[in-house]
Amino acid sequence: xxxxxxxxxxxxxxxxxxxxxxxxxxxxxxxxxxxxxxxxxxxxxxxxxxxxxxxxxxxxxxxxxxxxxxxxxxxxxxxxxxxxxxxxxxxxxxxxxxxxxxxxxxxxxxxxxxxxxxxxxxxxxxxxxxxxxxxxxxxxxxxxxxxxxxxxxxxxxxxxxxxxxxxxxxxxxxxxxxxxxxxxxxxxxxxxxxxxxxxxxxxxxxxxxxxxxxxxxxxxxxxxxxxxxxxxxxxxxxxxxxxxxxxxxxxxxxxxxxxxxxxxxxxxxxxxxxxxxxxxxxxxxxxxxxxxxxxxxxxxxxx
Amino acid sequence: xxxxxxxxxxxxxxxxxxxxxxxxxxxxxxxxxxxxxxxxxxxxxxxxxxxxxxxxxxxxxxxxxxxxxxxxxxxxxxxxxxxxxxxxxxxxxxxxxxxxxxxxxxxxxxxxxxxxxxxxxxxxxxxxxxxxxxxxxxxxxxxxxxxxxxxxxxxxxxxxxxxxxxxxxxxxxxxxxxxxxxxxxxxxxxxxxxxxxxxxxxxxxxxxxxxxxxxxxxxxxxxxxxxxxxxxxxxxxxxxxxxxxxxxxxxxxxxxxxxxxxxxxxxxxx
Numbered sequence: 001x002x003x004x005x006x007x008x009x010x011x012x013x014x015x016x017x018x019x020x021x022x023x024x025x026x027x028x029x030x031x032x033x034x035x036x037x038x039x040x041x042x043x044x045x046x047x048x049x050x051x052x053x054x055x056x057x058x059x060x061x062x063x064x065x066x067x068x069x070x071x072x073x074x075x076x077x078x079x080x081x082x083x084x085x086x087x088x089x090x091x092x093x094x095x096x097x098x099x100x101x102x103x104x105x106x107x108x109x110x111x112x113x114x115x116x117x118x119x120x121x122x123x124x125x126x127x128x129x130x131x132x133x134x135x136x137x138x139x140x141x142x143x144x145x146x147x148x149x150x151x152x153x154x155x156x157x158x159x160x161x162x163x164x165x166x167x168x169x170x171x172x173x174x175x176x177x178x179x180x181x182x183x184x185x186x187x188x189x190x191x192x193x194x195x196x197x198x199x200x201x202x203x204x205x206x207x208x209x210x211x212x213x214x215x216x217x218x219x220x221x222x223x224x225x226x227x228x229x230x231x232x233x234x235x236x237x238x239x240x241x242x243x244x245x246x247x248x249x250x251x252x253x254x255x256x257x258x259x260x261x262x263x264x265x266x267x268x269x270x271x272x273x274x275x276x277x278x279x280x281x282x283x284x285x286x287x288x289x290x291x292x293x294x295x296x297x298x299x300x301x302x303x
Numbered sequence: 304x305x306x307x308x309x310x311x312x313x314x315x316x317x318x319x320x321x322x323x324x325x326x327x328x329x330x331x332x333x334x335x336x337x338x339x340x341x342x343x344x345x346x347x348x349x350x351x352x353x354x355x356x357x358x359x360x361x362x363x364x365x366x367x368x369x370x371x372x373x374x375x376x377x378x379x380x381x382x383x384x385x386x387x388x389x390x391x392x393x394x395x396x397x398x399x400x401x402x403x404x405x406x407x408x409x410x411x412x413x414x415x416x417x418x419x420x421x422x423x424x425x426x427x428x429x430x431x432x433x434x435x436x437x438x439x440x441x442x443x444x445x446x447x448x449x450x451x452x453x454x455x456x457x458x459x460x461x462x463x464x465x466x467x468x469x470x471x472x473x474x475x476x477x478x479x480x481x482x483x484x485x486x487x488x489x490x491x492x493x494x495x496x497x498x499x500x501x502x503x504x505x506x507x508x509x510x511x512x513x514x515x516x517x518x519x520x521x522x523x524x525x526x527x528x529x530x531x532x533x534x535x536x537x538x539x540x541x542x543x544x545x546x547x548x549x550x551x552x553x554x555x556x557x558x559x560x561x562x563x564x565x566x567x568x569x570x571x572x573x
Contacts, residue, residue, distance in 0.1 A: 197373065197397075199420070200373055200391055201372075201397045202416070202420045203393065203421060208420055212416075212419075216405065216407050
């Protein structure tokens with residue numbers, strides 16, 4: 001009886017705030033029984049406000065932690081130090097100084113790696129998803145390789161391809177390929193029995209069925225694979241730089257960390273995450289253009 | 304609405320010629336040795352509407368797939384327009400329970416898809432005028448450049464009818480075409496189907512599990528008995544055309560429905 005969501009007299013309580021324990025009152029027959037569905041006030045806060053609030057709480061917690069002296073300032077810089085370093089790195093990038101060069105190298109690795117992963121992943125995905133041979137003979141090996149810790153291959157790539165960007169591209173592509181294979185193969189299986197039968201009755205060739213029906217039907221799956229791959233390619237490029245040297249942003253992070261310059265590490269990571277975000281956003285943008293008929297909820301963004 | 308004058312000419316005085324003939328067709332699945340069909344003999348007359356009715360799993364779909372050239376029979380002869388059916392053919396039009404329109408194509412692009420598959424893009428573009436005429440016929444005028452997401456279930460099935468008709472097939476194979484629609488739309492679409500078939504003088508073969516639907520649309524209803532699927536009876540429906548939904552309440556209609564229902568019940572016991 002004391003449940004605050006239980007019926008309250010409607011005409012008194014249109015505003016939505018429930019008087020806890022309000023008894024159900026008699027309503028005369030002429031009154032409309034309009035009532036308001038209850039939603040938590042937390043869910044009604046606008047997105048921008050709630051995001052800002054979470055950010056502020058996070059910064060405040062961080063600030064408190066550094067001031068309390070529980071954590072050494074060498075290990076955890078203050079938010080203010082980090083901001084200053086963010087500005088320093090930003091200025092360096094704008095001034096086209098050495099950091100921009102490093103960032104560009106990493107971006108190139110990511111772009112080449114992603115392009116390579118798309119080419120290989122898509123081709124393998126079509127073979128695995130379209131042919132019984134691929135599914136029987138190739139897929140088990142792909143699954144086996146996929147379960148390996150792929151980062152462990154980094155020294156091999158360095159040994160094979162040297163300390164140049166090609167070893168980083170290889171690792172980035174290696175990590176990003178598998179989700180694209182899986183996405184493509186799953187997409188090719190997405191077409192339903194009716195669509196297959198329809199194409200059969202129209203006398204479609206295998207190529208036509210693949211190109212005009214199975215691939216378009218599977219595009220949403222393919223893009224899911226691409227989005228996972230876009231995240232993986234970034235991790236691959238940076239890991240490659242950590243383990244194989246070079247002149248990219250990963251190397252800058254490694255050097256800053258070895259000097260215990262933690263504000264620098266933080267700010268470099270933040271700039272790097274912007275690159276990752278841009279790549280992800282690019283994939284989402286392409287998806288919206290090509291898969292205009294399929295409205296799915298994208299993580300981190302609304303329609 | 305189409306003039307009723309076209310209707311009487313659909314039934315010339317001379318006995319209509321058979322366009323599609325099945326004789327002693329049987330199908331045993333090699334995989335599990337199940338005999339799905341046995342000794343199916345039937346003939347579709349030019350401009351006629353036939354139905355096959357039976358419970359689930361009685362081999363209706365198998366029969367339709369054989370007639371569509373999607374799977375081969377294990378015994379018997381399947382002949383359309385004098386030529387044996389040994390694979391999908393352009394003179395066979397088919398329609399399924401789901402409209403299966405592709406969401407990345409506009410309605411008219413969906414309708415010309417069979418032409419694009421068989422004759423290429425240029426031919427498909429050339430067929431737009433014809434597709435437009437068909438869309439007008441089924442009452443989808445103004446929806447040609449709309450994407451299927453915006454069509455209702457009934458409208459999508461109308462578009463599917465156009466896609467089936469665009470290649471001028473000799474025979475239409477309908478696999479429970481409106482069973483995914485709600486009852487009201489379904490009745491309405493059945494009447495539309497009758498109108499379109501009469502307008503095009505189409506030879507149609509319908510698979511259904513609704514007795515009233517089979518009776519109201521057909522000239523002949525084949526009652527299929529299960530395990531193995533075989534024709535228990537071919538019931539002639541001599542109700543006048545064009546049929547209307549009002550006929551459902553007439554005693555003749557009721558008698559035909561009862562006869563088919565009895566036959567179906569009997570089939571289960573055999």
